[in-house]
Amino acid sequence: MTENVATTDNAVPPATRDGTRRRWWDRYSSTSPITLTVLALVLGVVIGAVIIMVTSATVLDAWRHSFHDVGSIGSTLKITFDNVAAAYRAMITGSVIDPTLLFHSISTGQGWTVTMTPLSETFTYATPLIIASIGVGIAFQTGIFNIGANGQAIMGGIAGTAVGSMIHVPMIIHLPLTLFAGIVGGAICGLVPGVLKAYTGAHEVIVTLMFNYVVNAILIYVLTATALQLPGQANGISRNFDASATLDPIFGVKSGLRVSYGIFVAAAVVVFAIWFLKRSSLGFDFRVTGANPHAARASGINPKFIILALFVVSGGLAGLAGLVQAASTTHYIDGGFLVGSAGIGFTAITIALLGRLQPMGIVWGSLLFAALGVGGRAMQAATGIPLDLATIIQSIVVLFVASPVLIKEIFHLRRGAQSFQMATKGWSS
Amino acid sequence: MRVELKGVTKRFGSFTANDQINLVVEPGQIHCLLGENGAGKSTLMNVLFGLLHADEGEILIDGQPVKFSNSGDAVRHGIGMVHQHFMLVPVFTAAENVVLGFEPTKSFNRLDHKTANAQIHELSQKFGLEVDPDAVVENLSVGLQQRVEILKALSHDAELLILDEPTAVLTPQEIEALMEIMRSLARDGKSILFITHKLKEVRAVADVITVIRQGRVIDSVPPTETEGRLASLMVGREVNLTVTKEATQLGEAVLELRDVVVRDDRGLAVVNGISFDVRAGEIVALAGVQGNGQTELAEAISGLRPVESGTISLRGRDITNLSPREILDAGLGHVPEDRQRDGLVLSMSVADNLILNTPRRAPFARRGTRNLTAVSSNAQDLVQRFDIRTSSIESTAGSLSGGNQQKVIVARELSRPLTCFMASQPTRGLDVGSIEYVHRQIVNQRNEGLGVFIISSELDEVVALGDRIAVIFAGKITGVVEPTTSREDLGLLMAGAAMASHD
Numbered sequence: 001m002t003e004n005v006a007t008t009d010n011a012v013p014p015a016t017r018d019g020t021r022r023r024w025w026d027r028y029s030s031t032s033p034i035t036l037t038v039l040a041l042v043l044g045v046v047i048g049a050v051i052i053m054v055t056s057a058t059v060l061d062a063w064r065h066s067f068h069d070v071g072s073i074g075s076t077l078k079i080t081f082d083n084v085a086a087a088y089r090a091m092i093t094g095s096v097i098d099p100t101l102l103f104h105s106i107s108t109g110q111g112w113t114v115t116m117t118p119l120s121e122t123f124t125y126a127t128p129l130i131i132a133s134i135g136v137g138i139a140f141q142t143g144i145f146n147i148g149a150n151g152q153a154i155m156g157g158i159a160g161t162a163v164g165s166m167i168h169v170p171m172i173i174h175l176p177l178t179l180f181a182g183i184v185g186g187a188i189c190g191l192v193p194g195v196l197k198a199y200t201g202a203h204e205v206i207v208t209l210m211f212n213y214v215v216n217a218i219l220i221y222v223l224t225a226t227a228l229q230l231p232g233q234a235n236g237i238s239r240n241f242d243a244s245a246t247l248d249p250i251f252g253v254k255s256g257l258r259v260s261y262g263i264f265v266a267a268a269v270v271v272f273a274i275w276f277l278k279r280s281s282l283g284f285d286f287r288v289t290g291a292n293p294h295a296a297r298a299s300g301i302n303p304k305f306i307i308l309a310l311f312v313v314s315g316g317l318a319g320l321a322g323l324v325q326a327a328s329t330t331h332y333i334d335g336g337f338l339v340g341s342a343g344i345g346f347t348a349i350t351i352a353l354l355g356r357l358q359p360m361g362i363v364w365g366s367l368l369f370a371a372l373g374v375g376g377r378a379m380q381a382a383t384g385i386p387l388d389l390a391t392i393i394q395s396i397v398v399l400f401v402a403s404p405v406l407i408k409e410i411f412h413l414r415r416g417a418q419s420f421q422m423a424t425k426g427w428s429s
Numbered sequence: 430m431r432v433e434l435k436g437v438t439k440r441f442g443s444f445t446a447n448d449q450i451n452l453v454v455e456p457g458q459i460h461c462l463l464g465e466n467g468a469g470k471s472t473l474m475n476v477l478f479g480l481l482h483a484d485e486g487e488i489l490i491d492g493q494p495v496k497f498s499n500s501g502d503a504v505r506h507g508i509g510m511v512h513q514h515f516m517l518v519p520v521f522t523a524a525e526n527v528v529l530g531f532e533p534t535k536s537f538n539r540l541d542h543k544t545a546n547a548q549i550h551e552l553s554q555k556f557g558l559e560v561d562p563d564a565v566v567e568n569l570s571v572g573l574q575q576r577v578e579i580l581k582a583l584s585h586d587a588e589l590l591i592l593d594e595p596t597a598v599l600t601p602q603e604i605e606a607l608m609e610i611m612r613s614l615a616r617d618g619k620s621i622l623f624i625t626h627k628l629k630e631v632r633a634v635a636d637v638i639t640v641i642r643q644g645r646v647i648d649s650v651p652p653t654e655t656e657g658r659l660a661s662l663m664v665g666r667e668v669n670l671t672v673t674k675e676a677t678q679l680g681e682a683v684l685e686l687r688d689v690v691v692r693d694d695r696g697l698a699v700v701n702g703i704s705f706d707v708r709a710g711e712i713v714a715l716a717g718v719q720g721n722g723q724t725e726l727a728e729a730i731s732g733l734r735p736v737e738s739g740t741i742s743l744r745g746r747d748i749t750n751l752s753p754r755e756i757l758d759a760g761l762g763h764v765p766e767d768r769q770r771d772g773l774v775l776s777m778s779v780a781d782n783l784i785l786n787t788p789r790r791a792p793f794a795r796r797g798t799r800n801l802t803a804v805s806s807n808a809q810d811l812v813q814r815f816d817i818r819t820s821s822i823e824s825t826a827g828s829l830s831g832g833n834q835q836k837v838i839v840a841r842e843l844s845r846p847l848t849c850f851m852a853s854q855p856t857r858g859l860d861v862g863s864i865e866y867v868h869r870q871i872v873n874q875r876n877e878g879l880g881v882f883i884i885s886s887e888l889d890e891v892v893a894l895g896d897r898i899a900v901i902f903a904g905k906i907t908g909v910v911e912p913t914t915s916r917e918d919l920g921l922l923m924a925g926a927a928m929a930s931h932d
Contacts, residue, residue, distance in 0.1 A: 279801070281794045288785065291774045298733060298763070298771040299786035300754030 033356050039407055040400035041368070044393040049084045051392060052385060056083050087383050091390070094378020095122050095371035113256045118374065120259040125370035128153075128325040130266040130363055132348035134273045135186075135317025137357040141277065142310045143290035148193060148208030149318040150345025151215030152186040154338050156319020157326045158219060159185025161238050161333050162228050164245030164326075171244035178245040179265065179323060186319015187312045189215060194311030198304040212345070220335055236335035247328035260328035269317060273359040276313075286310060318345055350398050369394055430456055430491060430507055430588035430620060432477075437486035439472055446472040448644040450486070454589060454620045459611055461623045461635035461652075465663055465860035466831055469644040470624045474591050477622075478510045479503035509582025510591040515574055517566050523573075524549045524562035527581045552580050557613055571720065572603035579610065589620045596630055600718040601888060601920035608634045626663070626860070628656045629889070664861050672868050672893045675876065680709030681744070683880035684730070684761075684849040689739035691722070691729040698737065700726045701904035707849060707880040712871065714883040714895030714912075718923055722904040723884045724766055727853045730882075731763045732756040733771075744848045757786050760848030764838050764855050766884070772838045775827030779819050780808035782826045783841050790845075807844075815840035816866070832863025839870055850874050853884040868894060888919060 053059050062076040093099075101115040132149050139146035146152075160182035167174065193207040222228050223236035230237050247260040276283040289296040289306045297303055321344060326333050338344055351369055355361030376390025400407050432454045439447040446469045454460045464470045475481040477488065479497030487494045490506055497503045500510070517526045524545045525532075533544040549562040558576050566574055575595060582590055592611075596604045611621050611634055625631060631638055632652045640647045640662040647662050660668040684707040691700035699722040707713045717723055728734035730741055732753040740749045743759050751759070765771035773782050784793050784804055792803040808822040817836045819829055826834060835855070842850065852871065856864040871894060875881045885891050891898055892912050899909045900922035907922045 279799050281789050281797050281799055284781070284788050284799060288774055288777070288781075291776045292770070294767075294770045295772060295774050295785065298731065298753060298765055300752070300757045302752065302754065 033361070036404055036407055037354065037397070037401055039411055040397045043400050043407075043410070044396035045088070047396050048389055048393045049088075051389060052084050052087050053080055056385070059083050083383075087379050087385050087389070090379040090382035091372070091375035094118050094382070095375030116257055118378065120257040121374045122367065122371045123259045123263055124329065125373055126363075126366040127260070127262040127266045127328065128321040128344050129347060129351055129366040129370060131269045131324060132318050132321035132344050133351040133355065133362045133366055134269055134359055135314045135321065136345075136348045137352040137355065137359070137362050138273065138277070138283075138286065138317070139310055139314035140352055141290045141357045142286040142306065143293060144197075144307065144310050144314075145205045146190065146193075146208050146311070146314045146318075147205055147349065148190065148211045148215075148345070149314070149321075149348050150338060150343045151208070151212040152189045152315040152318035153322030153325070153345045154215045154219050155189035155322070156182035156186035156316075157322035157333050157337055158222055158228070159188075159319065160323030161241065161326055164241040164323075165239035165332070166227065168242060169244070174242060174244040175247075178241075178327060179320065182320045182323025182327075183316040184319070186322065187316040189319065190311035190315020191308065194308045194315075198307040216339065219333075219337060219339075223333070223335055230332070238333045241327060241331040245327065246331050247324060258329065262324045262328040265320070265324055269320070270359050270363055277359070282309060318348070321345075321348070350394075354398055354401055368397075431489075432508075432589050432620065433489040433492075434473070434477065435487050435489060437473065437476060437483045437488070439469075439476055439481060440484050446644050447476065447483070450641075450644075450646055452639060452646065454622055456588075456620055457615050457618045459615050459621045459623060459634055459636045461625065461631045461638045462641060463625060463628075463631050463638055463659065463663060464641035465626055465862075466858055467860070468641045468663075470641055471593060472644075473641070474510065474593060474622070474624060477503070478508060478591060504585050504587070507586060507588035508591065509585060509587025509589070511575065511578045511582055511593065511595060513594040513597065515578050517574060517577060519565075519567035521566060522562065523560050523564050523566060523569070523577045523580075526566055526577055527552075527584050529581075531584075548584065549580065552584055556580075556583060556610070556617070558583075558610060570603075571718075572599050572606065575599070575603075575607065576610075587619070589622065590614065591622045591624070593624045594626075595623070596625065596627060600923050601916060602924055603718075604630065628659050631659065632656065660861055666862075668861050668865060672872055674872055674896075677710040677876055677878070679711055680878060680880075682706040682708050683744050684851075684882055685740075685742045685745075686730075687740045689726070689729065689741060690737040691725045691734055692737055693725050699904045700729065702739070703901070703904070703906055704739075705899055705906060705909065707882045709880045710875060710878050711896040712875050712881040712883060712894050713897050713899060714885060714891040715899050715901055716888065716891040716895075716919060716923060717886065717901035719886045721901050723853070723886075723901060726901075727763075727766060727851065727884055730756075730851060731761060731765075760846060762842035762845070762847040762850040764835070764842060764850075764852035766853035766857070768834055768838055773826045773834055776825055778808075778823045779812070779817065779826055779829070779837060780804050780822040782837050783808045783811050783822075783844075785841060787845055811840040811844055815843075815870075832859045832866070835859060835863065835867060839867060843870065843874065847874075847879060849880045849882060851882040851884070854886065855883060856885075856887065856890060864890075888916060892916075892919075 059080050062079040066073050066076040095118050097115065097119055101111065105111050105115045132153055136146060136149050160178050163181035164174070164178040167177070169177070189211070193202070193204055193211055196202040196207050197204045220236055223238055228238050230239050247262040247265070249255060249258055249260050251257045251259070277287065285296070285301050285306055288299070289301060289303065293303065296306070322338060325338065325344065336342065347369060351362055351365040355363070355365035372390040372394050376387040379385055379389070380387045434450055434452040437447055437450040438445065450473055462470050462473070472481065476483045479500045479502050488497070489495070495506055497506070518529065521529070524542070525540070527549050528545045533541040533548070535541045546562040549560065552558070553560055558580055560573060560576050560580060564573075566577060569577070579590070595607060599607060608630070611623065615621055623635065632654070635652045637649055638652060638654065638659070639649045640659065642663060642665055650659070650662070657668070687704050689700055689703045690698050693699040701722070703726065705713065715723060725734055729736050732748070732751055732755070736749050740747055742748060743756070743761060746759060748756050748759055748761070769775060774785065781804065784807060788794060788799065792800055793807070794800060805822060811817070812819060812822060815836050817829070817840060818833050826837060829837065850871075855867050855871065859867065868890075871881055871883065883891070883894055895912050897909055898912055898914065898919070900907050900919065902923060902925040907925060910919070910922070
């Protein structure tokens with residue numbers, strides 16, 4: 001056993017042969033996590049293209065025609081390419097920036113709102129995702145699989161909405177208080193499974209997963225049977241946030257750009273997470289516990305305390321994400337809040353894994369997912385290709401990132417790419 | 430059956446684990462493969478057993494080249510292997526384990542227990558390996574479990590038996606019995622490849638000794654070679670096998686145990702009323718066959734396992750059932766038995782591992798914020814002082830060799846103020862060079878007036894290090910004796926014969 005370990009340990013990287021071509025190849029093939037993710041994205045886009053080809057009526061008609069008239073193969077290929085290109089062009093211009101509009105804005109100084117809307121939307125969608133995914137990422141790094149981020153986000157949304165809509169104080173107090181309420185709501189929601197795990201040994205995956213359903217029910221309850229319900233309404237809908245408790249658009253409501261001060265909250269969370277994991281003593285304890293719970297215990301770390309603290313941090317961040325979502329976009333919550341496809345807490349799990357649990361990786365992952373979502377809508381509007389294509393690409397990216405061996409085979413990479421397995425190990429524990 | 434390996438080379442990436450290995454095992458020969466951990470012994474055996482494929486070279490059986498694509502092929506060619514970690518199903522009986530995969534069945538695929546038992550009985554008779562076919566394996570002693578493994582290999586008509594580090598888990602008496610079995614199998618014409626890094630055993634049983642170092646065959650020597658010569662062949666330099674100790678001034682008792690009772694995970698009292706003292710300036714070595722309560726005792730002392738009754742105190746302070754944190758802070762240094770499980774975080778850096786149990790202590794952290802500069806300079810200092818071979822302090826602990834991993838733990842524990850230093854199996858799995866180093870560190874601590882408590886199942890280690898030797902059997906101390914006590918007496922104590930006098 002030890003012998004085998006020692007054997008592989010001694011395996012040193014192959015000596016780099018001379019020539020820059022060789023060096024480039026070595027770097028490319030040494031599969032850094034970033035290379036791997038980019039390649040996964042490339043594969044996702046390629047497979048997406050194939051799906052567009054085989055589902056687009058125009059493309060299929062063209063091919064059918066070519067069967068009878070081989071001479072038209074050139075135009076058929078052109079139609080195929082144009083369709084795919086149009087779809088991806090719409091996706092990119094709809095989520096990042098449209099160069100035509102950009103040049104127009106630069107030359108005339110007008111139309112900036114239209115030009116910047118895609119970017120604004122992408123950041124708007126990414127903001128709560130970043131916060132929630134970092135919460136999930138910290139939990140996963142600690143070896144605790146908090147699958148309850150969505151419930152915690154809803155709870156944060158409920159608590160934050162209550163404070164934001166039912167307490168009336170000046171903004172300087174109100175906004176921080178509302179944000180804090182979001183954190184507390186999520187933390188309390190996280191503590192329930194935390195206590196169950198720490199003191200009864202219940203498995204957190206089951207408890208947190210099930211707790212999501214409990215929270216869904218709580219959401220409906222508070223929206224229909226408590227003072228949080230908008231007065232005079234029979235539907236499940238909450239009161240509106242006070243203006244002093246909302247995260248307003250950075251460029252003003254009139255600008256038409258939705259991107260809000262929420263991104264500063266997300267930025268603060270990112271900075272906090274980087275500091276927390278790298279520089280804080282508690283973060284060190286979290287990482288030790290996640291990497292080796294036995295050694296953690298032997299070196300004096302109290303596992304119960306870590307579980308509780310982790311759920312406070314992770315649940316708190318998820319709660320903050322839910323609150324940011326409500327306070328920056330709708331300014332109220334209803335029965336559909338974060339339910340179903342809007343469940344940022346579930347997307348957060350995927351993004352946390354995609355970002356390899358690292359804060360900066362999560363930022364990029366959130367931006368990618370938000371861009372695919374926003375761009376997918378633009379694509380649907382422009383080309384009629386369903387939004388689901390974006391979801392398919394998202395899923396394929398995650399699928400390939402989760403199977404580094406496959407990527408290595410496809411691109412003939414040599415080694416590395418173990419980092420992801422770290423993130424997903426221990427699901428059975 | 431004559432087995433020959435010709436020019437076998439096995440590479441992992443650019444690392445050559447086996448380099449042009451030539452080896453011949455004659456029928457009826459006990460051939461010993463001696464080498465340090467990481468020398469390539471297990472790799473070679475895995476190639477021979479079909480678990481790995483050689484990049485070059487060939488395997489000849491009775492002069493015919495053979496190709497094994499898996500271990501099933503090797504078994505069909507008459508090669509059997511007893512792994513270091515037994516491949517038995519603990520809740521099955523001995524007979525069920527032996528027939529596993531080739532079960533005799535009655536109608537409707539029901540297991541035919543009668544035939545199975547008869548087969549085992551016949552095998553046992555034939556080779557003189559007594560095992561109760563109906564005994565459930567988890568209730569058997571380790572030595573008997575090993576017999577079941579050997580029977581299993583023999584049941585497939587193995588002509589060559591590979592024994593991978595078979596003695597690591599046995600008592601001296603069981604080792605003697607195993608050697609007797611090996612000799613009798615050899616008399617019946619079976620060949621045996623015996624893998625080990627223990628010099629005494631090699632000389633006792635082998636017909637031929639092949640020494641492997643860094644993947645190459647260094648030499649083949651007769652068993653009459655001296656231990657010192659074998660050790661230097663193995664390590665590649667002169668090795669000092671004996672530990673020199675000067676007399677020291679004994680101080681106060683630093684670790685006192687009184688009637689300590691500890692239960693294992695199944696609720697059995699595996700430590701059953703143990704009392705002893707460790708005084709400053711002495712090494713007390715706890716000898717015993719693995720599984721007699723040592724693991725649980727060490728866990729109880731370090732706070733990882735509750736003490737049912739009795740008291741444990743550290744320089745007069747009662748530390749019974751305190752948390753691991755409080756016991757660490759009280760000054761207990763602990764090298765855990767399973768260093769990769771309890772002592773290190775393999776995926777984290779050497780620097781972080783060197784402060785693993787003091788991350789909040791000044792200067793490594795202040796008000797919840799870590800001081801990474803202090804962590805690094807501490808690591809630089811310890812890596813130098815304890816000669817830890819690592820490419821960088823930022824390398825992961827998992828990238829180090831076993832010996833260097835142990836050095837990281839020893840360095841960490843000895844770099845903080847201690848009252849008592851406890852080490853469980855401090856040299857398990859280490860090569861001769863690292864053993865020498867760890868022993869010297871332990872003796873140095875004793876010379877500087879620390880109380881040292883060693884738990885080891887290596888009799889050589891116990892005798893070499895201990896100023897006093899306590900022997901544990903079935904959760905009780907069967908005797909506390911001088912290190913000059915004969916090995917036979919120690920062996921008897923380890924097997925449960927109580928001592929009348931001493932203490």
